[in-house]
Amino acid sequence: MALKFEINGKTYSQKEARVLCRLLLNKYKVSGAVDDLNDFLFLKEAFERHHYNPLQKLPSPIKSIFVKPSSSGSNYQFWVVLEDGTETHIGFSKKCFVTERIKNKLIHEDNVIDAARHHIRYQQDEARNNFKNTNNLICAICRKAINKADLHADHTPPDSFKSIFKAWLDYKGINIIDITYMDLHNTEQRGFQDKELINDWRIYHKLKFNPQPTHSRCNIAQG
Numbered sequence: 139m140a141l142k143f144e145i146n147g148k149t150y151s152q153k154e155a156r157v158l159c160r161l162l163l164n165k166y167k168v169s170g171a172v173d174d175l176n177d178f179l180f181l182k183e184a185f186e187r188h189h190y191n192p193l194q195k196l197p198s199p200i201k202s203i204f205v206k207p208s209s210s211g212s213n214y215q216f217w218v219v220l221e222d223g224t225e226t227h228i229g230f231s232k233k234c235f236v237t238e239r240i241k242n243k244l245i246h247e248d249n250v251i252d253a254a255r256h257h258i259r260y261q262q263d264e265a266r267n268n269f270k271n272t273n274n275l276i277c278a279i280c281r282k283a284i285n286k287a288d289l290h291a292d293h294t295p296p297d298s299f300k301s302i303f304k305a306w307l308d309y310k311g312i313n314i315i316d317i318t319y320m321d322l323h324n325t326e327q328r329g330f331q332d333k334e335l336i337n338d339w340r341i342y343h344k345l346k347f348n349p350q351p352t353h354s355r356c357n358i359a360q361g
């Protein structure tokens with residue numbers, strides 16, 4: 139049976155739903171804000187009901203939606219502003235209208251990446267503390283001065299977090315889906331189950347990590 143997705147009382151196939159999202163993306167490339175109420179309500183429900191992980195991605199209702207170029211400038215993306223003030227990019231061509239199997243796979247991958255970030259966070263904190271002892275900090279992204287209260291220690295392109303993590307997986311010859319994780323007690327953090335894997339990952343990351351000071355807002359806007 140073909141998958142059906144309901145949006146505001148109408149049902150769509152996966153393909154139809156994605157084609158409509160694509161049409162709206164193209165429609166708002168120039169003006170930016172999705173200001174037609176019907177278009178807005180269609181996208182709002184499409185994302186809120188059919189994103190693979192709305193609990194994590196959309197913790198509060200969508201308040202407004204707009205279209206802007208990606209950071210590389212090669213394509214356009216939907217961005218949503220939530221009622222809690224969060225602003226985030228949202229994908230529809232792989233991240234919405236998925237099968238149950240793909241949904242579980244994507245959630246597993248997110249959780250493994252979460253765990254991987256958790257295991258190296260102390261390295262970022264160390265770098266940040268070192269920067270705090272330095273004067274005249276300049277943001278590596280916008281090149282303006284940084285107030286120390288607003289300081290992040292970011293990965294430096296081309297060694298972004300994701301590229302280091304991917305290189306490590308390749309080097310180990312493991313698939314992200316095969317890494318098992320667990321919830322760490324009394325926190326919302328996750329960690330790898332395999333202690334040796336944790337050590338290995340920390341060492342690998344440390345070798346490749348070349349932090350630069352950035353504003354927290356510039357860092358977050360980069361995704």
Ligand SMILES: [Zn+2]
Nearest residue numbers: 277280353356
């Ligand atoms: Zn900046």
